[in-house]
Amino acid sequence: MTLLDFARGPALKTAIAIFCLGATWRIVGFVLLRIRRDHSTPRASPLKYIASGLLAIGTRSWPHREFIGRTGPGEALGYSYHIGLFAVVLLFTPHILFLGSLFGFTWPGLPSSVITVISALTITLFAAVLFRRVTNRVMRMLSNFDDYFSWCITMLVMVTGIAATAHIGAPYETLLGIHILSVDALLVWFPFGKLMHAFYIFPSRALNGALLARKGAAS
């Protein structure tokens, strides 16, 4: 069995199984957590605080006007590389075919050359994100192993992906094998680290917004 056969065969199956198991475990565990009973009188109707919760998904995803000068550049950086990541993952034809083999349907992709440019930009932005994290004192103090490991594993996927596409450094099948193995590693790590924010980010914003609305506070 070659590296590529292993990476997209047993390793991928195991990684997907761990990803599904871990993500479901954490999501179900999160959803079933008990919310401490609030004995105060609700300041808004249930309908209003549900609506406020949904609204908070949007308002909390945009820098607050008062702080835009300070937080805007960081958020712009974050949004840019996330958009780049989504474009590369979802619009590169070999990725579409991979996802098609999982879900049974495909969609149109972007030209490989466009994806290569987007990948290079995304890698640059991702490097800038790390630079910001280590140079900003507050962010550095807030960061732990999880942040750096999640960054490393995501970067590894992107770098091996661009190397495989551009045939840099090793034969294509070796690079493709390493790239898929790095994806396998990311899938295994995903449910147990901060990458789970992909699932948590919007529900937690909605929950915070709803709880604050119930107390009569703006979200």
Add this chain to the structure above:
Amino acid sequence: MPLTEELTVGEALRKAGISRRGFVKYCTAIASAMALPPWMGVAMAEQLRHAARPSVVYLSFQECTGCFESLTRSFSPTIESLIFNVISLDYDDTLMAAAGENAQTALDAAMKANFGKYVLVIDGSIPTGAGGAYCTAGGRSAVDTLREAAQGAAAIVCVGTCSAFGGIPFADPNPTGAWPVSAIVGDKPIINVSGCPPIPEVITGTLLQFVSTGELPDLDEHLRPKAFFGNTIHDRCYRRPFYDEGKFAKSFDDEGARNGWCLYELGCKGPTTHNACATIKWNGGTSFPIESGHGCLGCSEPGFWDKGSFYAAQSSAEWGKAGAASPLRALELGGAAVAVGAVLGVASAGTSRLRQHRTERDAAGSNEKEGQS
């Protein structure tokens, strides 16, 4: 077919009316096809002119004769020029007129006369199951014949994926216990000229280079000559620009296929297949499978028959034994994992609630005690 007179290649060529100049041009063309430096053509011609025609013994085992059929279609050099002018093909049971005991005697004589010097060409895998009974000739099994012939060989050239990597007989479930030559002979230099079949010019070019220089060519990790197997088909494919542009044929008869777009989505194995199909091509440079509208099957790579569907894209996940991507299997696997994850989630939430409940009860109890005191 054994030689009755010991002619050098130069003498044989003169006898056939071929000038030195013509022979140098011929060798230069071969060197060029193998991406060797131009001076190698002249060196090859000089070396060959003074050398006795090297003895070649060609043995066929568990195979379909497709590789030999391919060899007979070589345009440069042609099989005739190779066996009449350059090599002394002392045994080949497909070409030779002799049969039975006469053939066996010819083989024994060729091996004895050129012991330690002949080039052994093997075509087909070697079945070892049932004591080697799946492939026998003259009462001897393929594995015994190979071991005996390999003893006196200067080098072994494995022609075709069967002898190089086991090929189709070696594929799962390998009912005959087939093996490639390299699994049976470990003490001789081996050159693998893989392909199902190999490109004829690759077979003749490799033989010519070895007999003219007496040295093994640069080989890759699978013992294939780098001159022919150094690049992937994808690297040299004329459809590569369409891959880069993201233009893919979706079926074999759609507009993309008619426009000659990349066959990646239709399962082309060109990106992972090392061979010279896209450059040397077939039938004297007429075409190659991708040019004819079908994706590469990856036939020159080890284990190509067990690498999943020929029509599944390279980046698809491999789910089953046959390797074909199957959403159902993905769903089964994912569904089972989700079910186990849900149970674990319920259990961990339950544990958390119990812990919270216990903490609150303890806190309430201590508050009560404080109130009483």
